Amino acid sequence: MSFESSPSLQSMSTTCGFLFFSFTALFSLFSFLIFVSRMKPWCNCDICKSYLTMSWANKFANLCDWYTHLLRKSPTGTIHVHVLGNTITSNPENVEYILKINFENYPKGKPFSTLLGDLLGRGIFNVDGHSWKFQRKMASLELGSVSIRSFAMQLVTKEIHTRLMPLLTARAESNTPFDLQDILRRFSFDNICQFSFGLDPGCLLPSLPVSDLAESFDLASKLSAERAMTASPFIWKAKRFFNVGSEKKLKKAIKVVNDVARGMIKQRREMGFTARNDLLSRFMGSVNDDDEYLRDIVVSFLLAGRDTVAAALTGFFYLLSGTPEVEALIRAELDRVVGPVQDFATFEQVREMHYLNAAIHESMRLFPSIQFDSKFATDDDVLPDGTFVRKGSRVTYHPYAMGRMERIWGPDCLEFKPERWVQNGVFVPACPFKYPVFQAGVRVCLGKDLALMEMKCVVATLVKRFDVRLVRPDQELRFVPGLTATLRGGLPVRVYERKC
Known part of the structure; x- marks a missing residue:
């Protein structure tokens, strides 16, 4: 019996293959044309033309600065970028409406979860509904406990004492310039890995070793964020399907993160987790048999704790370097609360530093770690300022721009002025809807207090011991595309x- 195909069968197979390929290609083209028609790339308004041609870059160093300019000019503090299907607002009433009053109509949405799905999976920052509520309740119980706060304080204090301070002392003795942003990212990555996994990557050891986990995590975050900047989701999805270009790099980077996470989960199961304090061990008591879910939860906390703290501290020291009067007032408070002899502040002492707290909040007003955040409307709606929002469209509130609005913060809005947060010597928080740096309303950041504690400890220790000065005082800040505010070229x- 012959198993060779006859010429007619071969011809039929070739014809079927050609027809199938043609149908697939035509269907893909048709789908793409439908998407393009919905995007309306032919919009001739000035904003859309400037965005598509990137002519905004002739006057502004960063996209966020251009958006700030447009939002200042808008009578309502709201603009439309039609080609992106995006409504962007700096109006506090709109922010409150989106994050609190009509919260159910503005979830993260499927477009957002698709962009970050490969990296964050079903983690708390990438889901809505029941999954989000479950993780938030679980995280609220853990992060609010005295034991976890004490554990976090111990980790931060140890990293400052044993690694950060010796490294900066060596740099001071040699008068060697260095990238402070890189050092702060290493510091926060060591902390958050120990806090999340119980893993010490040792990024801040004297040799400043290269960490495959840190580099892969950074690359995965960057490439995931860049998906949102493509002209069409079809582009990055096609690259992912064919495993080419940036999507091939993203896949490799996420594999490194996954391998470490799964390895830690396996190790923790073998060792037992009931007596450990890291988040992974604590969550394993509630999520017993779903290792992928555990991986997603912990990687999300890794993202939140690493980049946000480092970005906020980088912005703080950039501003402090140019305002010696603020630096002097922080030191006066340190001398009063801690005393001139004691090297490191305790947790209780840090809580008493109202001016330091004000200075950190003020720096994040001007340089928030997350410059904007987006939701997707479930149904047609109208915002408080009268802006119509179409079902399925993107709605973005912009903390970076809001911190630079005279209508919100007054004529001195561009000044680094901690005094605006202090009344009668006591720190007074601002309305969270005009200062949504930690989000606000239902999704307000659960790690806010831990992040502020970490930043205060770092600032109190460094300012007491060192003068931190920019190599280039006139440095123009440029941000790289990403999920958090990262400076291109760092902060030398x-x-x-x-000597005191």
């Missing part, structure tokens, strides 16, 4: 040990 500084 010199540190000088104080």
Whole structure:
């Protein structure tokens, strides 16, 4: 019996293959044309033309600065970028409406979860509904406990004492310039890995080793964010399907993150987790048999705790370097609360530093770690300022722009002025809807207090011991595309040990 195909069968197979390929290609083209028609790329308004041609870059160093300019000019503090299907607002009433009053109509949405799905999976920052509520309740119980706060304080204090301070002392003695942003990212990555996994990557060891996990995590975050900047989701989805270009790099980077996470989960199951304090061990008591879910939860916390703290501290020291009067007032408070002899502040002492707290909040007003956040409307709606929002469209509130609005913060809105947060010597928080740096309403950041504690400890220790000065005081800040505010080229500084 012959198993060879006859010429007619071969011809039929070739014809079927050609027809199938043609149908697939035509269907893909048709789908793409439908998407393009919905995007309306032919919009001739000035904003859309400037965005598509990137002519905004002739006057502004960063996209966020251009958006700030447009939002200042808008009578309502709201603009439309039609080609992106995006409504962007800096109006506090709109922010409150989106994040609180009509919260159910503005979830993260499927477009957002698709963009970050490969990295964050079903983690808390990438889901809505029951899954989000479950994780938030679980995280609220854990992050609010005295034991977890004490554990976090111990980790931060140890990293400052044993790694950060010796490294900066060595840099001061050698008068060697270095990238402060890189050092702060290493510091926060060590902390959040120990806090999340019980894993110490040692990024801040004296040799400043290269961490495959840190590099892969950074690359995965960057490439996931860049998906949102493509002209069409069809582009990055096609690249992912064919495993080419940036999507091939993203896949490799996520594999490294996954391998480490799964390895830690396996190790923790073998060792037992009931006596450990890291988040992974604590969550394993509630999520017993779903390792992928555990991976998604912990990787989300890794994202939140690493980049946000480092970005906020980088912005703080950039501003402090140019305002010696603020630096002097922080030091006066440190001398009063901690005393001139004690090197490191305790948790209780840090809580008493109202001016330091004000200075950190003020720096994040001007340089928030997350410059904007988007939701997707479930149904047609009208915002408080009268803006119509179409079902399925993107709605973005912009903390970076809001911190620079005279109508919100007054004529001195561009000044670094911690005093605006202090009344009668006591720190007074601002309305969260005009200061949504930690989000607000139902999704307000659960890690806010832990993040602020970490930042205060770092600032109190460094400011007491060192003068931190920019290598280029006139440095123009440029941000790289990403999920958090990261400076292109870093923040080159010199540190000088104080003689007092």
